Amino acid sequence: MKVYGTATSACTHKVLMVLAEKDQHADLVEVSVLAGHDKSPEHRRRQPFGEIPVLEDDGFVLYESRAIIRYLDRRLPGLSLTPSDIRSHGLMEQWISVEQSYVSGPVWELVRGGPVYDIIRASPGAKYLPPPPDADAVAAARGELATAFDVADAVLADQEFLAGSEFTLAEVTWLPYLQYLVASGGGDLIGARPHLARWWRQISGREAWRRVGRVLERPE
Numbered sequence: 001m002k003v004y005g006t007a008t009s010a011c012t013h014k015v016l017m018v019l020a021e022k023d024q025h026a027d028l029v030e031v032s033v034l035a036g037h038d039k040s041p042e043h044r045r046r047q048p049f050g051e052i053p054v055l056e057d058d059g060f061v062l063y064e065s066r067a068i069i070r071y072l073d074r075r076l077p078g079l080s081l082t083p084s085d086i087r088s089h090g091l092m093e094q095w096i097s098v099e100q101s102y103v104s105g106p107v108w109e110l111v112r113g114g115p116v117y118d119i120i121r122a123s124p125g126a127k128y129l130p131p132p133p134d135a136d137a138v139a140a141a142r143g144e145l146a147t148a149f150d151v152a153d154a155v156l157a158d159q160e161f162l163a164g165s166e167f168t169l170a171e172v173t174w175l176p177y178l179q180y181l182v183a184s185g186g187g188d189l190i191g192a193r194p195h196l197a198r199w200w201r202q203i204s205g206r207e208a209w210r211r212v213g214r215v216l217e218r219p220e
Helices: 010-021 041-046 065-075 086-111 115-121 124-128 135-156 169-183 194-204 207-212
Strands: 002-005 027-030 054-057 060-063
Touching: 002 010, 010 065, 010 169, 010 207, 041 054, 054 065, 060 065, 065 169, 086 135, 086 169, 115 124, 115 169, 135 194, 169 194
Parallel strands: 002 027
Antiparallel strands: 002 054, 054 060
């Protein structure tokens, strides 16, 4: 089993986190976004949109990180990250959708205005990436995140995790984006909400995440 991606990619983090939580291994084949390797003809044969990660499992190729983590959770032995209860399962899917629709986009808007993108803008792959946001875009992104985080904070006041009492794939999808948000100076948006902050400390302190949650700190 191979994962094509990078050790500092948020989307690759989701896949690596599932593997780590389940105590399973796959070979990480580095595809550097900063060098533009994700846009190469070779990689586009695996992923026609020129993105990472891609999973290769005994000849079966799958792309899109959220699809990959659902596949791996069913495919591999070990701890299940999908609730067996149908309602908890529905809530997990709801919070994955919330991340995709209301969280990851504004997080990346803030990341593009922070120190991580200073590294990225000096790389060959910068030409494939959007420019830094202006002040109005930053304010708008912070407002969007405040709304989403208020909703999550209210839910987490009454339960340990997003879908209930279990750590699930919902947490896996949120973790990388919040990690990059904190690294880009947006941690106050988490810290201002006590239940969200408690949950963040808990999930970011998991052993599996400490093993795989690497933020880009220098050119690849």
